Amino acid sequence: MPLEITGHTGLTGLLGSPVAHSISPSMHNEAFRQLGLDYVYLCFDVNTEELPKAVEGLKMMKVRGFNLTMPNKNLMAELCDKLSPASEISGAVNTVVNDNGILTGHTTDGMGFMLALKDEGYDIIGKKMTLFGAGGVATAMLVQAALDGVSEISVFSIHDQFFERAEKIVKNLNERTQCKVRLFDFDDDTVLRKEISESFIITNGTSVGMAPKTDACILKDSSYFRKDQIVFDAIYNPEETRLLTLAKEAGCKTCNGLYMLLYQGAEAFRLWTGKEMPVEIVKEKYFKR
Helix, strand or coil: CCCCCCCCCEEEEEEECCCCCCCHHHHHHHHHHHHCCCEEEEEEECCCCCHHHHHHHHHHCCCCEEEECCCCHHHHHHHCCEECHHHHHHCCCCEEEEECCEEEEECCHHHHHHHHHHHCCCCCCCCEEEEECCCHHHHHHHHHHHHHCCCEEEEEECCCCCHHHHHHHHHHHHHHCCCEEEEEECCCHHHHHHHHHCCCEEEECCCCCCCCCCCCCCCCCHHHCCCCCEEEECCCCCCCCHHHHHHHHCCCEEECCHHHHHHHHHHHHHHHHCCCCCHHHHHHHHCCC
């Protein structure tokens, strides 16, 4: 049945810029329909300058919750009344729950990463991971993996605007979790090869290789990998990045970020409704590989 708006319909949505391309409305509205929940999910093109006023408006309208995408995730952490442990450490929020005017910020991207691996049959708890990147997506993956029990994470980043923040997050994780986290400069190829060779899983949390620049790759060739490692790329467009192609050539198991997108949304859905998203139905309709 089509989604029917009533005077009781609860509002959820996405704040960011741009947002017109987002699959989130299709995903969440399908889940609402399947479970017979009187909610609707809409997209709002809101940039960082407009975000504080938009959030105040949504709070006054008593919306149940909303998602954030770029460029709003970091500022939203400052606008919330409470933060989940992962959001507190990362300084980013992609999901807000409104409980009678009290806004609690969560970051579900990292949960999406861990659940996507589980969906593929991969267990990385107690294992070592090498992670490329220190931006928003990479940080969410880093923090959740450390909180969930990955034993060791080697993070490689260029010296950009995220490096200093990454140093603070790494220090925080080493103090608050049992995970051994280290931050390295991407320019040190000898260390890069060593850390990759010792890792159970290699994860790309950067945008290198994303469409339309599909020829780009964060590694030069397949010699960095050893057979039977897992290589995960948070990018899902294209479906197979140059990095994943190199990994397959080396005999690695590979996984893209499509189901990470699905499961981060499923976790947001659970936080808002208290119910599990009908993931298999949503996956079949919108996330077929």
